[in-house]
Amino acid sequence: xxxxxxxxxxxxxxxxxxxxxxxxxxxxxxxxxxxxxxxxxxxxxxxxxxxxxxxxxxxxxxxxxxxxxxxxxxxxxxxxxxxxxxxxxxxxxxxxxxxxxxxxxxxxxxxxxxxxxxxxxxxxxxxxxxxxxxxxxxxxxxxxxxxxxxxxxxxxxxxxxxxxxxxxxxxxxxxxxxxxxxxxxxxxxxxxxxxxxxxxxxx
Numbered sequence: 066x067x068x069x070x071x072x073x074x075x076x077x078x079x080x081x082x083x084x085x086x087x088x089x090x091x092x093x094x095x096x097x098x099x100x101x102x103x104x105x106x107x108x109x110x111x112x113x114x115x116x117x118x119x120x121x122x123x124x125x126x127x128x129x130x131x132x133x134x135x136x137x138x139x140x141x142x143x144x145x146x147x148x149x150x151x152x153x154x155x156x157x158x159x160x161x162x163x164x165x166x167x168x169x170x171x172x173x174x175x176x177x178x179x180x181x182x183x184x185x186x187x188x189x190x191x192x193x194x195x196x197x198x199x200x201x202x203x204x205x206x207x208x209x210x211x212x213x214x215x216x217x218x219x220x221x222x223x224x225x226x227x228x229x230x231x232x233x234x235x236x237x238x239x240x241x242x243x244x245x246x247x248x249x250x251x252x253x254x255x256x257x258x259x260x261x262x263x264x265x266x267x268x
Contacts, residue, residue, distance in 0.1 A: 066161045068194065069094040069137035070145050073129045075122060077147030078104035084147045085113045091155050094138035098129045134197040142197050148231070149174075151193075154221040158194060167217040170194035175224045190218055 070088050074081060074097060085095060095114035099107045101122040110117045116136060120129060134142050141163060145151070154172055161170070171190040176183040 066141055066158060066163045067139045068092055068141040068143050068158065069096060069139045071096045071130075071133045071137055071142045072110075072145040072147065073098045073100065073133060074102065074106050074110070074147055075100045076102045076104050076106060078102065078106045078109050081106055081109045081147045082112070084145060084149070085110070087151050087155065088143075088145070089113075091159055092139075092143070096133050096136045098133050100129070134195070137197060140196055140198055142195055144193050144195065146225075148225060148227055150224045150226065152223075154193075154219070154223050157219065157221050165217060167215040168196050168199040169215070170217045170219055172219045173222045175222050177224055177226045179228050192216070193223070 068091075070085070070092055072084070072095070077084070088095065095110075095116065097107075097110040097114060097117045099110060099117060099119045101119070107117055107119060118133075118136070120132075123129075130144065143151075143158065158170075169192045171192045174189060174191045
């Protein structure tokens, strides 16, 4: 499969080089949105690609998913995070057919906090590969909405590596983003906050 790598980054300078280095043998297209980082995130990104955009920080990086997908070269986009390692899944992705009927591919994520792998029960499936023509996210919500709800679940596993403080920051940002989204749309018919509902289709 030919795919673009798309990453929305904030202050990932200390680990971005290792993250992007994972893809050197797998793609020739990397798109990075830097959300007002105060470190060297952009400088590191420019080592790997000319497709780097600096955009305002709005509280949660996934707010820019859809815009970043539009900058991609290929229909399939691998959504990369600076704190994740994909060594165990990239060969599988490369060998995947571009003609699969699903619109998204999800993988299990291994949680490593403070250097310790968390119990298997804490794993969950996380989407990382999407077809940009059939999937999109809704503003602040880190959950895709699809023209169909077909998802391919892979048995491959990638790693999410953080320390305790970073994990809590992520949790707080997600809570604030979800509160904002629900408050903004709760009195309308748009209902993005029920995007996990079975069969939901964008109008």
